[in-house]
Amino acid sequence: xxxxxxxxxxxxxxxxxxxxxxxxxxxxxxxxxxxxxxxxxxxxxxxxxxxxxxxxxxxxxxxxxxxxxxxxxxxxxxxxxxxxxxxxxxxxxxxxxxxxxxxxxxxxxx
Amino acid sequence: xxxxxxxxxxxxxxxxxxxxxxxxxxxxxxxxxxxxxxxxxxxxxxxxxxxxxxxxxxxxxxxxxxxxxxxxxxxxxxxxxxxxxxxxxxxxxxxxxxxxxxxxxxxxxxxxxxxx
Numbered sequence: 001x002x003x004x005x006x007x008x009x010x011x012x013x014x015x016x017x018x019x020x021x022x023x024x025x026x027x028x029x030x031x032x033x034x035x036x037x038x039x040x041x042x043x044x045x046x047x048x049x050x051x052x053x054x055x056x057x058x059x060x061x062x063x064x065x066x067x068x069x070x071x072x073x074x075x076x077x078x079x080x081x082x083x084x085x086x087x088x089x090x091x092x093x094x095x096x097x098x099x100x101x102x103x104x105x106x107x108x109x110x
Numbered sequence: 111x112x113x114x115x116x117x118x119x120x121x122x123x124x125x126x127x128x129x130x131x132x133x134x135x136x137x138x139x140x141x142x143x144x145x146x147x148x149x150x151x152x153x154x155x156x157x158x159x160x161x162x163x164x165x166x167x168x169x170x171x172x173x174x175x176x177x178x179x180x181x182x183x184x185x186x187x188x189x190x191x192x193x194x195x196x197x198x199x200x201x202x203x204x205x206x207x208x209x210x211x212x213x214x215x216x217x218x219x220x221x222x223x224x225x226x
Contacts, residue, residue: 033214042200043153045214087153089215096141096160097168098215102152 004090004101011107012078020073020086020104028093034062034073035087037103043087047073075106083108112136116201116218123191123225131186131221133201141204142184143168143215144176146197153200159184191225198222 003025012018024032031050035043049055049064049071061074075082085103092099117132135142143158145168155168159178173195175187184203188195199221205213 035214042217042219043215044217048214089153095166097155097158098143099155099169100145100153102150 004088004099008102009105009107011109014078014080014108014110016078018075018078018106020075020088020106022071022073022088022101024069024071024088024090024101026069026090026092026099029066029090030093030096031091032062032064032071033089033091033098034060034071035089035100037085037087039084046086078108080108080110082106114201114203114216114218116199116221118221119219121221121223123188123223125192125225127191129188129191131188131199131201131223133184133186133218134182135184135201135203135216136182137203137216138181139203139205139216140181142178143202144174144184144186145200145202146170146195147200147220148197156186156199188223193225196223196225 005023033048034046036046037043047062049062054063059076064071085105087103088101089098114135140161144156145153147153154170156170156174157168157176159165162178162181165176165178178184201218202215204215
């Protein structure tokens with residue numbers, strides 16, 4: 001099975017940097033995804049990690065440590081539109097199912 | 111390009127009624143899945159399919175049925191609706207494996223279901 005843990009909510013100022021953590025336990029690991037979900041909308045894909053290290057995509061970066069069962073999403077130069085829930089999802093290598101954490105709500109204030 | 115299309119967007123049912131939530135994708139994805147999303151619970155997998163004719167249970171399958179007669183369609187059936195099934199339902203699809211390689215899940219816009 002899979003167990004994915006994320007903190008629930010954080011507030012940050014426009015222009016700042018925020019780090020959202022995700023820890024996971026899984027019987028078989030085959031990739032970790034980060035999604036963004038605005039209130040009342042569907043999740044949208046942000047990033048994917050399968051090997052250890054940092055993946056950078058514009059203002060967003062994601063890091064993975066498989067030995068620690070740990071990932072983080074880094075949001076730089078925060079904008080008001082970044083106010084959303086950020087979901088961590090882990091793919092099980094045995095059955096390829098994608099299990100989601102409960103999400104971390106980020107509120108950006110001026 | 112339509113992507114993943116879910117219907118209806120909103121639905122109100124009475125306890126005991128049955129209904130089908132429709133999901134269709136036009137990206138030729140092998141993998142399709144249904145999630146429900148409840149406050150404080152995150153997205154929980156109900157059922158999934160890795161291809162036409164193949165379905166399997168997820169984390170919370172009770173009270174739901176699925177079928178996959180074509181690659182494009184993956185309907186979710188509520189057999190006898192209960193208030194506990196009040197939720198937002200998302201259909202999602204991807205290339206095989208639910209994210210094989212770096213192929214992410216593509217989500218529909220969701221169906222907001224209330225059971226009274």
